[in-house]
Amino acid sequence: MLIRRPHLPSRLSSSYLRNRLVAALIVFLAVWVINFIIPRLEPGNFVATLSSRPDLTPEQREKLIELFGLNQSLWVQFLKYVQQTFGSFPPSFGVSFLHYPQTVWSVVSLALPWTLLLIVVSISFAWVFGVLLGTALAWWQGSKFDSFVVGASSFMWGVPSYWLGTILIYLFAIKVHLFPAALTGTGGPPLTILSHAFLPILTLVLLNLPINAMVVRNTMIDVMREDFMFAARARGIKLRTLMFGHAARNALLPSITNLALNFGAILSGAYLVEIIFSYPGMGYLIEQSALNRDYPVLEGVLFFSAIIVIVANLLGDLSYVFLDPRVEY
Amino acid sequence: MLGGLATGLKAVWKAVTRSSTTKFGFAVTASIVAIAILAPIIAPYPPTAITGPSYGSPSLKHLLGTDDIGEDVFSQLLWASRGSLLVAFGAGMITTLLGVIVGLAAGYYGGRPGEGLMRLTDVVLVLPTLPVLIVIAAFAPPSVFLVIAVIGILSWAPTARIIRSQTLTLKTRPFVDTSRMSGMSDLEIMLRVILPNELSLVFVYAVFAAVSAVVIESGLDFIGLGSISNLSWGIMLYFSLSRDALLRGMWWWFLPPGLMIALLGTGLILLGYGIEKRGWVRV
Numbered sequence: 001m002l003i004r005r006p007h008l009p010s011r012l013s014s015s016y017l018r019n020r021l022v023a024a025l026i027v028f029l030a031v032w033v034i035n036f037i038i039p040r041l042e043p044g045n046f047v048a049t050l051s052s053r054p055d056l057t058p059e060q061r062e063k064l065i066e067l068f069g070l071n072q073s074l075w076v077q078f079l080k081y082v083q084q085t086f087g088s089f090p091p092s093f094g095v096s097f098l099h100y101p102q103t104v105w106s107v108v109s110l111a112l113p114w115t116l117l118l119i120v121v122s123i124s125f126a127w128v129f130g131v132l133l134g135t136a137l138a139w140w141q142g143s144k145f146d147s148f149v150v151g152a153s154s155f156m157w158g159v160p161s162y163w164l165g166t167i168l169i170y171l172f173a174i175k176v177h178l179f180p181a182a183l184t185g186t187g188g189p190p191l192t193i194l195s196h197a198f199l200p201i202l203t204l205v206l207l208n209l210p211i212n213a214m215v216v217r218n219t220m221i222d223v224m225r226e227d228f229m230f231a232a233r234a235r236g237i238k239l240r241t242l243m244f245g246h247a248a249r250n251a252l253l254p255s256i257t258n259l260a261l262n263f264g265a266i267l268s269g270a271y272l273v274e275i276i277f278s279y280p281g282m283g284y285l286i287e288q289s290a291l292n293r294d295y296p297v298l299e300g301v302l303f304f305s306a307i308i309v310i311v312a313n314l315l316g317d318l319s320y321v322f323l324d325p326r327v328e329y
Numbered sequence: 330m331l332g333g334l335a336t337g338l339k340a341v342w343k344a345v346t347r348s349s350t351t352k353f354g355f356a357v358t359a360s361i362v363a364i365a366i367l368a369p370i371i372a373p374y375p376p377t378a379i380t381g382p383s384y385g386s387p388s389l390k391h392l393l394g395t396d397d398i399g400e401d402v403f404s405q406l407l408w409a410s411r412g413s414l415l416v417a418f419g420a421g422m423i424t425t426l427l428g429v430i431v432g433l434a435a436g437y438y439g440g441r442p443g444e445g446l447m448r449l450t451d452v453v454l455v456l457p458t459l460p461v462l463i464v465i466a467a468f469a470p471p472s473v474f475l476v477i478a479v480i481g482i483l484s485w486a487p488t489a490r491i492i493r494s495q496t497l498t499l500k501t502r503p504f505v506d507t508s509r510m511s512g513m514s515d516l517e518i519m520l521r522v523i524l525p526n527e528l529s530l531v532f533v534y535a536v537f538a539a540v541s542a543v544v545i546e547s548g549l550d551f552i553g554l555g556s557i558s559n560l561s562w563g564i565m566l567y568f569s570l571s572r573d574a575l576l577r578g579m580w581w582w583f584l585p586p587g588l589m590i591a592l593l594g595t596g597l598i599l600l601g602y603g604i605e606k607r608g609w610v611r612v
Binding site: 023026027030031034038039041150151154155156157158159160161162163164166167170174261262264265267268269271272275286287289290291293295298299301302305306309310313 | 602
């Protein structure tokens with residue numbers, strides 16, 4: 001039987017990398033346009049909401065409407081949007097309602113590092129320990145331990161992150177005073193930041209680790225059933241070597257793909273955790289902006305949230321090049 | 330037309346009854362659906378009737394105590410299954426329908442239209458659902474149907490990807506050529522020949538979409554931007570959190586709604602795992 005080799009992207013330096021970057025750029029531009037459209041889907045919304053705010057005098061309202069160009073045609077507003085994005089670096093994205101006269105960028109750029117810290121640390125832990133746990137589960141497949149984690153991971157899929165976060169606050173900050181419950185972003189020495197960020201990170205690790213372990217476990221079990229694994233065993237290669245050397249390696253890629261594919265959901269979960277811990281990241285910012293109707297900042301947070309997902313997907317694709325020996329670069 | 334789908338559904342049912350894990354998943358899901366249907370009969374009180382003291386502890390009269398205005402929490406828990414299941418099935422259906430249409434078309438036709446559809450999929454994939462919902466809700470608290478529609482419209486990308494890649498493989502199989510030679514139209518081949526072979530995969534992705542939808546909707550509720558007219562477990566969590574249930578020691582008000590969301594997820598996912606042919610769960 002003729003075995004057709006799958007077409008693999010070769011030569012990262014040339015076409016693969018370029019195609020991937022062009023695709024990411026197209027996605028970026030599309031998201032950028034969608035970000036303009038979503039808040040304007042119902043015409044007059046900005047103005048209507050501004051008019052219903054009792055804390056503004058008519059003069060202030062007029063000034064705001066003029067400042068944000070809300071009385072102009074969509075086309076003029078779009079040109080303004082273009083100018084706010086590409087007119088300067090970093091892009092200003094206009095002026096915040098709530099933090100006037102600060103620009104959206106100056107507000108968002110304060111929150112962005114906190115979210116990145118939370119996500120990068122918790123996803124790294126969840127990934128590394130998920131791979132280890134998943135490998136162990138595949139090794140002891142069918143054991144009680146295995147069944148327990150399989151059940152736990154199905155359970156974790158449906159657990160709302162803020163619900164788990166609240167339980168952890170209750171257990172470790174109120175019942176037992178181990179960690180501070182809130183006000184994570186007061187800064188200070190690294191140890192203080194760590195102790196404040198510990199519970200939010202723990203929440204996200206607990207949510208994402210079992211799911212990742214399941215992906216690794218199942219891929220490894222699938223790989224162990226492939227013909228070439230039987231052939232390798234027939235040649236006398238030890239099961240242990242096959243499992244940890246071959247199967248585990250094959251399971252790394254799907255686990256990364258899974259993380260990248262679900263990154264939007266992971267980010268949403270992280271935002272809710274930020275809110276429950278008053279952790280000063282993008283999630284907390286988007287909540288505050290939504291409750292205070294700070295539309296420019298809302299748009300900014302939405303935009304940068306999409307950027308985070310785009311970058312995560314790009315990194316996920318590029319990681320193939322480093323983890324899969326068949327992909328040359 | 331329906332013959333192929335019926336065969337596929339029969340295979341799905343066979344998979345449900347195959348393993349104990351899947352049976353368990355089916356039992357949990359079916360129980361929650363039964364609770365939702367029978368809520369008016371089995372709930373001791375209407376969900377919004379004031380039937381006891383405020384912040385009452387659990388008692389025989391009120392199994393899970395009462396909330397801040399004296400409504401029965403246990404009755405609310407049963408009634409709220411309706412709101413959450415509405416989101417699960419509504420958003421799950423929209424996600425699956427869109428994902429299957431885009432995935433089948435992109436995989437079957439390929440070429441430039443297929444590439445175009447996949448670029449669209451790439452865009453949808455990176456739009457994070459919850460932030461988009463928050464932005465929309467910031468203008469006006471949306472109705473539950475708008476929330477369902479938005480979740481559905483933003484969640485179909487993974488389904489479309491997997492269906493496309495499966496369709497790409499399946500369409501090179503000899504039986505597809507045979508069907509074409511026997512005079513079937515493209516639409517018939519897609520729906521009667523290719524789709525039935527992907528049905529288990531479609532089901533697994535639908536299940537994950539449904540679970541994510543409930544979790545996302547509860548997140549929107551938690552922020553206070555959800556639709557209060559649609560009593561769901563998320564709305565219950567919002568009220569118990571905003572009334573500091575846990576700080577008052579009223580874990581019976583705070584834990585059950587989250588537990589029910591997680592149980593619905595467990596049931597659906599164990600069901601889904603078992604049905605996928607390559608089976609994730611092989612215990």
